[in-house]
Amino acid sequence: MTDSPIRTETRGHVLEVTLDRPKANAIDLATSRIMGEVFRDFRDDDALRVAIVTGAGEKFFCPGWDLKAAAEGDAVDGDYGVGGFGGIQELRDLNKPIVAAVNGICCGGGLELALGADIILAADHAQFALPEIRSGTVADAASVKLPKRIPYHIAMEMLLTGRWIDAEEAARWGVINQVHPAGKLMEEARALADHLASGPPLVYAAIKEIVRDAEGSDFQTAMNKIARRQYPTVDVLYSSEDQLEGARAFAEKRDPVWKGK
Structure with missing residues (x-):
């Protein structure tokens, strides 16, 4: 610019x-x-x-x-x-x-x-x-x-x-x-x-949304929203290729390749 x-x-x-x-x-x-x-x-x-x-x-x-x-x-x-x-x-x-x-x-x-x-x-x-x-x-x-x-x-x-x-x-x-x-x-x-x-962008997104929302919430309410996938970023993460990639990479003892999807 x-x-x-x-x-x-x-x-x-x-x-x-x-x-x-x-x-x-x-x-x-x-x-x-x-x-x-x-x-x-x-x-x-x-x-x-x-x-x-x-x-x-x-x-x-x-x-x-x-x-x-x-x-x-x-x-x-x-x-x-x-x-x-x-x-x-x-x-x-x-x-x-x-x-x-x-x-x-x-x-x-x-x-x-x-x-x-x-x-x-x-x-x-x-x-x-x-x-x-x-x-x-x-x-x-x-x-x-x-x-x-x-x-x-x-x-x-x-x-x-x-x-x-x-x-x-x-x-x-x-x-x-x-x-x-x-x-x-x-x-x-x-x-x-x-x-x-180099880290997992979908996880970062979930962390930031949870932290931001939980600042004005009590612990159990926030935990319930996570468990019910009521945070959009958490819902995307739990259904993502990156979620599977993380588990596969751990099992295969290699570095994960994050795609952000």
């Missing part, structure tokens, strides 16, 4: 999405809509199995909402596009793994974008915060997600004070998965994405 705040590159089954809006990779309404289109197309392309989302440069992953654009007329409750802010947070049926490679400052809506991924890797100089409190607004998606993912009191401290944390502390609290030297970040993200891309 050229002449766009979003750069994309396809490597095999992996799509790399780079937010490239100098100077800070902030997201305005137009950029968010483009990101939604990119991730919608990724979702619907059977040849693509995993996505990496990162930022251009070495200083910023994403600081979130573009306040300069807001001052010029972008409404905070405007049209963010098909996937909501940043393209992935509200995109329905996004049942493929997404890796966030956080290459620098990651705050506000940028942290919410990273939280929309399934696995978060960060450069060792990355920093994280939810500074919305200082500008008199609410970090809406983070207010929903973060207290469910890390200790409540740490999440509330970040939301209520806007305190910055470094990559090591973010990893300690479980905000992110791993910390890597900046020069190795994309190498590690690509290795992880390639590993995921």
